[in-house]
Amino acid sequence: MTISWYPGHMHKARKELQKLMSSVHVTIEVLDARTPYASSNPVLTAIRGDTPCIKILNKSDLAIAEVTAAWQHYFNQQERVICLRNGLEEPLSLDRVLTAAGRLLQTSEKSQTGAKQLVIAGIPNVGKSTLLNQFAQRKLAKTGNEPAITRSQQRIKLADGWYLIDTPGLLWPRLEDQQAAARLACTGTIRNTAVAAADIAWFAAELLLKDYRAALETRYGIDSGIVNPEELLDFIGKKRGSLGRGGAPDLQKTAELLLNDFRSGKLGRFSLESPPG
Structure with missing residues (x-):
């Protein structure tokens, strides 16, 4: 990505x-x-x-x-x-x-x-x-x-x-730090048409599982068996009824649901960066 x-x-x-x-x-x-x-x-x-x-x-x-x-x-x-x-x-x-x-x-x-x-x-x-x-x-x-x-x-x-x-919102021509760019996309700074919601939701899922697991447990009721982004998104899709054909979780809908919860504060408060030193 x-x-x-x-x-x-x-x-x-x-x-x-x-x-x-x-x-x-x-x-x-x-x-x-x-x-x-x-x-x-x-x-x-x-x-x-x-x-x-x-x-x-x-x-x-x-x-x-x-x-x-x-x-x-x-x-x-x-x-x-x-x-x-x-x-x-x-x-x-x-x-x-x-x-x-x-x-x-x-x-x-x-x-x-x-x-x-x-x-x-x-x-x-x-x-x-x-x-x-x-x-x-x-x-x-x-x-x-x-x-x-x-x-x-x-x-x-x-x-x-x-x-x-x-003045209009202004980015810079080349986002050299792609980890920082992904954090911006998580918070909604990058237009949705410029990056797939599923890709950003995967990044957000990794971050949340690593640093904010308690928030996922509170919001979605995940258990200790959920250890990676694929399992998390699959669980949320089934839990919230974001399903596609055949009853399988719809990745796009689930990704948008997770990102909306993340951006709106429904998952809690998050600081994705700490100051130097």
């Missing part, structure tokens, strides 16, 4: 973001709290250069709190970076973001007078548009569970003297 997804609109979005950066005071990078490493875009890091950055660990209610706190500490050690968390249990307010932006501006060489411009960026389906609507307390951007909903930039007034530019 090789994962690759870089449609034409992402190349265009990358060029537009490069042009924009000279007028940006602070960058907001939205990361998935379950995969902070895999969801960090090296292209964005290169484009923003020395521009101060707020990193938001989004969907923190789906990740393990202690691991998310460790990631927050890790990012806060970086120069010109402030890391915040956002989730259903602790929604991030616009005031906290603007306070962080104000602190970062004190380290910037850009003009401190006049309107301040922020740009919000991140990989597809990481929750940028939902976060933007949360800040504005009204619907400004389309949201959905399918990656690449936002296709063009939009500029929004947040408060007096503060503006925010929303």
Whole structure:
């Protein structure tokens, strides 16, 4: 299984973001709290250069709190970076973001007078548009569970003297780390048409059996005899009635069921990566 997804609109979005950066005071990078490493875009890091950055660990209610706190500490050690968390249990307010932006501006060489411009960026389906609507307390951007909903930039007034530019979800042309790419696919960042659900469900099943077996026991009632992905998917298919012709488990339906449970939090909270060190 090789994962690759870089449609034409992402190349265009990358060029537009490069042009924009000279007028940006602070960058907001939205990361998935379950995969902070895999969801960090090296292209964005290169484009923003020395521009101060707020990193938001989004969907923190789906990740393990202690691991998310460790990631927050890790990012806060970086120069010109402030890391915040956002989730259903602790929604991030616009005031906290603007306070962080104000602190970062004190380290910037850009003009401190006049309107301040922020740009919000991140990989597809990481929750940028939902976060933007949360800040504005009204619907400004389309949201959905399918990656690449936002296709063009939009500029929004947040408060007096503060503006925010929303940008399309952006990946990078070559996903060299295929294990990281698989973790992204597990969380729904890679469009479903770019990778087979059965392949990603197999990867997720391996991971869950290894690190989160108790969650499988609670959700599906698996027993100690289930030791590999094939057995797990077969068991879930029969248990949940995801059957095809002849009563055999339908792999596609079962794969989608497992992935939906994984992504929505029905299986519990998962952190797929830990910070270095």
